[in-house]
Amino acid sequence: MHDLMLLCFLLCLASTADGGEIVNGEKVPEGALPYLVSVQNITGHVCGGFLISRDFVMTAAHCDKLNPTNVVVGSHNLNKIHKKMRIKFKKCKHGHFQQTITGYDIMLLQLNKRVNFNDRVKPIRLPKRGMTVKEKSECTVAGWGKTRTGGEQVKELQMVNVSVISLDQCQRVWKKYDGILPDGVVCAGGYATDKGFCQGDSGGPLVCGGTAVGIVSFNRGYICDYPNMPNVYTDLSKYTNWIQKKLKEKKCFI
Template identity: 35%
Template sequence: MSKFYFLLLFLCLANADPVKQHGSQKPSLDRRIIGGSVASITDFPYQLSFQDWGAHICGAAIIGSYWAVSAAHCFNNAPTPRLRAGTAQLGVGGTVHEVDRYVLHEQFNSWSMDNDIALLHVVTPFQFSSSVQPIGLPSQGQVVAAGTQAVVSGWGLTSADGSEDSSVLLYLNTVVFSQTQCNSFYSDYGGLASGMMCSGYAEAGKDACQGDSGGPLASGGKLVGIVSWGDGCGKAGRPGVYTDVAYYRNWISSNSGI
């Protein structure tokens, strides 16, 4: 079975916008939030800006005092990763945390986007407040039911043909699709692999996009997805594809102790 890439709302890759493909086609990484609304950081206190050389390249989410989670594909060009916490303004305010080590999933495949997950450990801990808080994690294998409401956030592009990230944090309410529906949406890519899920809308105009990659998809106060890949941004019948966090819950625990 071939596979493919994605989403969301607030997702990443500053260096390129490859054509989305999966398996025989390489998934595209241009994920940003399209059709979203301005967010307050106190409503998304787990949201992080994943930076390299001071520039935003992806999103990430706080899961513990020293740990954050993002997408493995965000490390393609990130030799000096840092995380900015506690601010809705891109590149302004909050606190900046140097990353001293990170763990990419050992079976991450940059072509198929399988196992698109990474953990980041910071030198100085996140100081929790109303604008800086960890997000809860689902249990291993916990299934998010089709039709469940979720929300994705990030500073990615706000139009499919845009060239600049949003200067303010945006969010988009989405709907989780069943795996059967996701496989139907991406049947020409061979469907989705285990460890992937999709959320968004069947109609055009709302999605995550470039700059949102690695960012959080939350539902019920828990991190259920990580913006991974998709076929363009905001296309009809192409909802965002996310890393299914519940599928990797034990991996997160074994590598971070959380």
């Protein structure tokens, strides 16, 4: 009964609270997130991503539909990109991916050349298999995505703190409105708060305690006027075997 009352309270809060900017966050100091990369196509930024080794970037599988062609490493302001920061790649998209709502929203980008690590270009740690993040843990999400529904993407990197939502709670809320969530996800932000991610942030990492635990996957109906529904991320701890296999094989395709 207590859980039911709490759920009703949170649902009411989510439906009546004013929606704010996607992140209600702040600009990231230059060089503070050296693992973040901009995944781009011929028109510019389309998704986020993050460096996990000298020759691999992690992003979301659904970003593939935007026809990405290169990544930009070491960037903070997308108006200030040098030729040497751009790197082409080959793609390793998870073979079971169909659409975000069915899961497996993960893709590796094998860079055409190895990057040199420095203060502005560094990889981020990945979770161990089976690692779980406690409910209400404070994590961060960052990107160059829109700051509100229908808004423009930003040029300077933005970041916000979000709290992890229990999977049971997340599933109950999503089931009430849009059906069952896929396996292998983690939820944080977007619900009972005005902070979260938006379109253009896809593929970026959910970072908890210095570890990339999730990949930005989807929200509800491209609506970023939170609070409304929990943001959903691919849970990287469920894909460690697949990741290690691809890193070892180094056989991604165009």
